[in-house]
Amino acid sequence: MAFKKMHSIVAVVGIVGASTLAWWLQSPKTDANTTAGPRPSGVEISQVKKITLRDDAEAVGSLRSSQNIMLRPEVAGRVLALGFADGARVRAGQVLVQMDDTLQRAEVQQSLAQMSIARANHKRNQELVAQNFIAQRSLDESAAALQVAEAQLGLSCARLDRMRLIAPFNGVVGIRSVNVGDYVKDGTDLINLENIASLYVDYRLPERYQTKVTPGQTIEVKLDPFPGRMFKAKVEAVDPLIDANGRSIGVRAVLANTAGEPVVSAANKGAVSAPAAPASAATSTKVTIPAPAQSPSRGSIQPSPQSLGCPPNLFDRTRTTAGGDQNGPLRPGMFARVTAVFAVKPNALVVPEEAIVPQGGKQFVIKAVDPAELPALAASAAASAPALPPDTKLVSQRVEVKLGLRRGGQVEIVEGLKEGDTVVVAGQQRLQKDGSALRVVELGRGAASPASAAASGSAVGASASIAAGAASDASSAASR
Structure with missing residues (x-):
């Protein structure tokens, strides 16, 4: 019995020793030839750029006749x-x-x-x-x-x-x-009578947009029967009553009964050179309504x-309704996909949403700047702080910003940054203070070098073999 207990103790000691050896092999080593200092933190970066940003909202609605009655x-x-x-x-x-x-x-x-x-x-x-x-x-x-x-x-x-x-x-x-x-x-x-020379687009928006919607604004309308076509309408009225059930406001826009405009994507904007497309589309979608005819049977x-x-x-x-074409392709009751455009900002500064670091009710970003741009860092280094690694090119700087619109994974920066600034989009949790050394990591690649990866793999293999040997000794001792 004492012999079996002794083998169990030896097995446990072996496992502990193997784990300690694996940890020692995987721990970072300090090169004696390098200057003492903090190790650079691997981060991903992005540039602050200017784009055209639209303040808009999407909704669904229906087309209605500008005038319609049922004769009774x-x-x-x-x-x-x-x-x-x-x-x-x-x-x-x-x-x-x-x-x-x-x-x-x-x-x-x-x-x-x-x-x-x-x-x-x-x-x-x-x-x-x-x-x-x-x-x-x-x-x-x-x-x-x-x-x-x-x-x-x-x-x-x-x-x-x-x-x-x-x-x-x-x-x-x-x-x-x-x-x-x-x-x-x-x-x-x-019989019903419809005036379709122009139509109404009725849709609803959340109540938070009530201060942005005003008569005269332009909206973009897409209709399922006409893919690849864009129709523009103008807001005519806003319902003063907010729906208590959905907390939304009703909006009505006026849409001319035309063939619309072709939608040109950014990818093929240069390839489209046929201005006759609207005319051909209008010809293909125009509906011919027969003129009134009298019959003896009537x-x-x-x-x-x-x-x-x-x-x-x-x-x-x-x-009498002056003007207007009653032969347009649009019909009352069509399902409409509405994009309400409130404002267009042609030179908006944007950064990826991942760059925003909320803290204490405020919004921050971490800039990647040259060490010479931080006077406080130079003063602290001259006093008592450890020196940065000799090859450090970028350090961190926390900056408070004011945010604007959010569209497509991009956030507008109203105050705090300028075009061309470099911001950190990944790895901010390791940057607790300004002046931390940064090491840029490319997207899709690991931060470790091939040598460190090989050492890590060998250490893991060694620890696994030692643990397996200790486990086999313990099992053989238990069997005896």
């Missing part, structure tokens, strides 16, 4: 005629749906007859009062009767006018859901109420 009859009746073709362009004031107005026209004729009688009676009473044959009261009564007849005529004409559904603005009609002869109730959907539009003697309508229900 105000009274029940039978469809007498249709004044449009499906998908046709119509103009303001054009009669789209004519309801059966036989009864309403008869009422207008009756009102006209009653007004004619009332006007004749009033004229006769005026002559008799002038000759003192009747009292003034009879004249007043005839004047009131004439006013009642005129009001009755106006009411009859208004009922007749409601039997005609007219286009209130220029636009394109949709696909009808009724035919001539159908009986429809009041409020039934008959019935005939009745004459206007004014042709029967009705007074002109005091309330104009039409609003």
Whole structure:
């Protein structure tokens, strides 16, 4: 038993000795020929550069018509005629749906007859009062009767006018859901009318952008049906109400119904030399809408109420939209990818995000500078600090900076650096004070030299063999 215990102790001592030897072999050695001083820290560096930086935000939205309505009859009746073709362009004031107005026209004729009688009676009473044959009261009564007849005529004409559904603005009609002869109730959907000369882009942004969004700003719109095309719109209005559910604000921009502009990437910007691309794209994507056509099966539009003697309508229900092409390729309801551009900074100083070192609520970067640029380092070296290695070319300097925008892994530096400065992007945790010696390590390569790597590999192999031998001795002793 004592013999087995002795072998176990010998095995443990062997393992400890092997580990100590491996640690001694891997520990850095001080060259007697070199000057004493701190060992340079391996770091990765980058240059401060100027780029064009955009302050923008991305969102999704939908296209909507600048004007759109659903035509519905105000009274029940039978469809007498249709004044449009499906998908046709119509103009303001054009009669789209004519309801059966036989009864309403008869009422207008009756009102006209009653007004004619009332006007004749009033004229006769005026002559008799002038000759003192009747009292003034009879004249007043005839004047009131004439006013009642005129009001009755106006009411009859208004009922007749409601039997005609007219286009209130220029636009394109949709696909009808009724035919001539159908009986429809009041409020039934008959046909939609869309003004697509220009469209609205409705989207939402987080509430933190509310101070940046202002009317007149330009936004960039991309649509899935038109890959490689860019559309530009202008912000028209910002909703003053913030959505309490998503904490977002609603924004509406105006977009012209055009073919857009080709998107040219930075890689092939020089290779693109065909300015005719927009024209060809516009030709290929332009939609031809047939002109309105009349068909015998659609019935005939009745004459206007004014042709029967009705007074002109005091309330104009039409609003002509000046200009605009109703044949553009864009359509309401399209899914839009919006990029809201708030500002463009052509000469913004940027560094990689990895160079920022937050500390105590402040932001710092570590510059790699020449030792001669640090007077404090020279003074401390002359006093009591150990000298730097003789081949030291760069030392560390911690600098406080003020940050701006963050885009694509780059951070804008508003204050603290200038173009061409060198900053540390990796290895900052080993630089605890200014003046630390730096050794630049290239990206993708290790900091150790081939000789040190070979020594490390041999030390690891030696320690592994010693440990394996000690373990075998312990196992053989335990078996005995």
